[in-house]
Amino acid sequence: MAHRLRPEGLDFVATAPVRLVFAREVSAPPEQVFRMLAEDVPGWAVWFPAVTSARPVDGGAGRDVRLKGGLRMRETVLAAKEPEMYAYRVDVTNAPGVRALVEEWRLAPAGAGTRLQWTFAADGTAAFRGFLRLARTGMGRSFRDAMTLLERRLTTPS
Numbered sequence: 001m002a003h004r005l006r007p008e009g010l011d012f013v014a015t016a017p018v019r020l021v022f023a024r025e026v027s028a029p030p031e032q033v034f035r036m037l038a039e040d041v042p043g044w045a046v047w048f049p050a051v052t053s054a055r056p057v058d059g060g061a062g063r064d065v066r067l068k069g070g071l072r073m074r075e076t077v078l079a080a081k082e083p084e085m086y087a088y089r090v091d092v093t094n095a096p097g098v099r100a101l102v103e104e105w106r107l108a109p110a111g112a113g114t115r116l117q118w119t120f121a122a123d124g125t126a127a128f129r130g131f132l133r134l135a136r137t138g139m140g141r142s143f144r145d146a147m148t149l150l151e152r153r154l155t156t157p158s
Contacts, residue, residue, distance in 0.1 A: 001094065002072065002092050002093065002094045003092065003093065003094075004091065004092050005089075005090055005091060005092065005093065005098060005099060005100050005101060006099050006100040006123070007076075007089065007091065007100075008089055008100045008101075008102050008121075009078065009089075009102075010078050010079060010087055010102070010104070012089075012100060012102045012121050013087070013102055013104045013119050013121045014121075015121075016100070016102070016121035016122055016123055017122070017123050017129060018120075018121070018122045018123065018124075018129050018132045018133065019119060019120070019121050019122075020119070020120040020122075020132065020136055020139055020140075021117060021118070021119045021120075022117070022118045022120075022139070022140050022143040022144075023115060023116065023117040023118070024115075024116055024143065024144060024147040025110045025111075025113055025114065025115045025116070026113050026114050026116065026147055026150060026151040026154065027112060027113040027151060027154075027155055028113055028114060028151065028154035028155060029083075029109075029112075029113065029114060030083035030084065030107045030108070030109055030114045031082065031083045032114075032154055033083070033107055033114045033116065033150070033154065034082050034083040034084075034086065034107055035082075036150060036153070036154065037086045037105055037107075038077075038080045038082070038086045041054045041055060041056045041063055042054055042055055043153070044065070046149070046153065047146055047149040047150040047152075047153050048142075048146040048149070048150075049068075049142060049145055049146060049149070050067050050068050050142050050146075051065060051066070051067060051068075052066045052067060052068055053065070053066045054066070057074075060077070061076065061077055062074065062075055062076050062077060062091075063075040063077070063088065070094070071093065071094060071095050072093060072094050073090045073092070073093045073095075074090070074091050074092040074093070075088040075089060075090050075091060076088060076089055076091055078102065079104075083107055084106065084107050084108065085104065085105065085106055085107065086104075086105045086107075087102065087103065087104040087105065088102070088103055089101065089102045089103075090102075090103075096128070097124045097125040097127055097128030097131070098122065098123075098124045098128055099123045099124045099125070099128075100122065100123040100124075101120075101121070101122045101123075102121045102122075103118065103119065103120055103121070104118070104119045104121070105117070105118055106119070116147065118143055120132075120139065
């Protein structure tokens, strides 16, 4: 059953009870990486293995995302500041125990490429918060795999 989450803003990224932060460099410029994050929403299913489908809604102001395991999320884009930040909050999900969730992607030049930092900021029941802390390693692995596939997609000629 889907349920509505607490509508948090960007400040939640710094104040959330659970914050998981992952970073990695890719060899494409920030502008190109930003376009993949913010403009090619369906492409997330190609380069982020946990995502089975993603589509923009409300003229690009939101996203419908489905993850492996049957999780569904309806999101609102909070910020799309090219080329340095892309952030969204989850408004509705079928994930149990979640009360609030905001994700932020920070991009910064790094040599000839981009350093990406993904912050997963969440609140929920004690069981959900504990689950996230235990899931940190798996989420980190998923992020690393996604960045490898994203880099390949950005640097391989079509």
